[in-house]
Amino acid sequence: MSNRKRAVSFLCALCMMFSILIVTRPAPVYAESLSEQLEQTRQEKKDLEDKIEALRADKDKIIQEKDLLDQRNDKLRVEVNLIQRQSDETQARIEELTAQEKEQYELFCKQVRQEEERGTVSYWSVIFKSASFSDLLARLDFVGEVMDYDRKVIQNLQDTRKQLSEDKAALEQQKAELVSAQQELQAQINAASELIRDFEETEAGHQALLDQAASDEKRIQELIRQQQISSGESAGYIWPTNATRYVTSPYGDRWCPYHGWEYHNGVDIGAAYGTSVLAANNGTVIQAGWNGGYGISVMISHPDGITTLYGHMCDWNVSVGQKVSQGQVIGWCGSTGNSTGPHIHYTMYKGSGTLNPLNYLPGYIPYDW
Numbered sequence: 001m002s003n004r005k006r007a008v009s010f011l012c013a014l015c016m017m018f019s020i021l022i023v024t025r026p027a028p029v030y031a032e033s034l035s036e037q038l039e040q041t042r043q044e045k046k047d048l049e050d051k052i053e054a055l056r057a058d059k060d061k062i063i064q065e066k067d068l069l070d071q072r073n074d075k076l077r078v079e080v081n082l083i084q085r086q087s088d089e090t091q092a093r094i095e096e097l098t099a100q101e102k103e104q105y106e107l108f109c110k111q112v113r114q115e116e117e118r119g120t121v122s123y124w125s126v127i128f129k130s131a132s133f134s135d136l137l138a139r140l141d142f143v144g145e146v147m148d149y150d151r152k153v154i155q156n157l158q159d160t161r162k163q164l165s166e167d168k169a170a171l172e173q174q175k176a177e178l179v180s181a182q183q184e185l186q187a188q189i190n191a192a193s194e195l196i197r198d199f200e201e202t203e204a205g206h207q208a209l210l211d212q213a214a215s216d217e218k219r220i221q222e223l224i225r226q227q228q229i230s231s232g233e234s235a236g237y238i239w240p241t242n243a244t245r246y247v248t249s250p251y252g253d254r255w256c257p258y259h260g261w262e263y264h265n266g267v268d269i270g271a272a273y274g275t276s277v278l279a280a281n282n283g284t285v286i287q288a289g290w291n292g293g294y295g296i297s298v299m300i301s302h303p304d305g306i307t308t309l310y311g312h313m314c315d316w317n318v319s320v321g322q323k324v325s326q327g328q329v330i331g332w333c334g335s336t337g338n339s340t341g342p343h344i345h346y347t348m349y350k351g352s353g354t355l356n357p358l359n360y361l362p363g364y365i366p367y368d369w
C-alpha cells in the first residue's frame with residue numbers, strides 16, 4: 001500500500017472510532033415501580049461496563065498502531081540523518097574542488113603573468129615580438145600547450161564539481177521526500193495520540209456514569225427495602241429481643257477480627273449479657289445447644305419455610321422438636337463461640353440461601369457500622 005493510501009485508510013479508521021467516543025447517558029425514563037428502576041439501573045450499569053470494555057480494546061489497538069508508527073518514524077529519522085551526512089560530505093567535497101579550481105586558475109594566471117614578464121608570452125605582444133612567422137607559430141604553440149594543460153585541469157575540476165552538485169541535488173531531493181514522509185507520519189502519530197487521549201477521556205466519562213449508576217442501584221435497593229418494611233412484607237416476625245434496637249453488624253460483607261473480610265450471613269444485635277432471646281415467630285425447634293462457631297444456639301423452623309438461628313447465647317431454654325410460639329424465651333444473650341462480646345447473632349435461612357434480617361427488624365438502629 002502506498003503511504004498516501006495507508007494514511008487515508010488510517011484516518012478512516014480513526015473516524016469510525018470517533019463515532020463510539022460519545023458519552024451519552026440514556027434519557028431518564030420514570031419507571032412505574034422501584035423494581036423496574038432497579039432493573040433499568042442494572043441494565044445501564046451493564047451497558048456502561050460493556051462500553052468501557054469495548055473502549056479499552058479499541059484503545060489498545062490504537063496504542064499498538066501508534067507504536068508501529070513510532071517505530072517507522074524512528075527508522076525515517078535515521079535515514080534522514082544518514083542522507084544529511086552524505087549531503088554534508090558532498091558539499092564539503094564541492095567546496096574543496098571549488099578551492100582547487102580557484103587555486104589552479106590563479107596558478108595559471110601567475111604562470112601567464114610570469115611568461116608575460118619574461119616577455120615569452122603575451123597575448124598582445126606575442127604577435128608583435130615574433131621575429132618571424134615561424135617564431136610566432138612556435139610562441140603560439142607554447143602558449144597553447146600551457147593553456148591546454150591548465151584548461152584540462154580546470155575542465156576536469158569543473159566536471160567533477162558539476163557531478164558532485166548533481167549528486168548533492170539528488171540527495172537533497174531524496175531528503176526532502178523523506179522529510180515530507182516523516183511529516184505525514186508525524187501527523188498520523190499526533191492524530192493517534194489525540195485519539196488515545198479522547199479514549200481516556202471517554203473512558204473516564206463512562207466510569208463516572210458507572211459509579212453514578214452503582215450508587216443509584218444502592219439507593220433504589222434501600223428504597224425497596226424500606227417499602228417492603230412499610231408495606232408489611234416483614235409482618236409475622238418480631239425482634240428476637242425486647243431489650244434493644246441496636247444492630248452492631250449488618251448483613252453482607254463485613255470485617256471480622258478472626259477471618260478478615262467475610263460474608264456475614266445474619267445480623268448482630270447488641271444486647272447485654274443475660275438478656276432474654278425470643279422466638280421471632282411460631283415454629284419448631286430443630287437445634288438447641290452447642291453449635292460450633294455460633295456457640296450456644298437455637299434454630300427454629302417456621303411454617304413459611306424460613307428458619308431462624310440465634311447464636312452466641314450463654315444458655316438455652318428449649319429442646320429439639322419442641323413447638324415454640326412467637327415471643328417465647330428460648331435462651332439468654334451471651335458470648336459463646338466466635339464472639340468478641342455479648343450479642344445476639346440472628347440469621348434467617350430460606351431455601352439454600354439467607355435473607356437480610358434487617359428487612360424483618362423494623363426500627364433498627366445501625367450502631368457503629
Ligand SMILES: [Zn+2]
Nearest residue numbers: 267268345346
Ligand atoms: Zn454474627
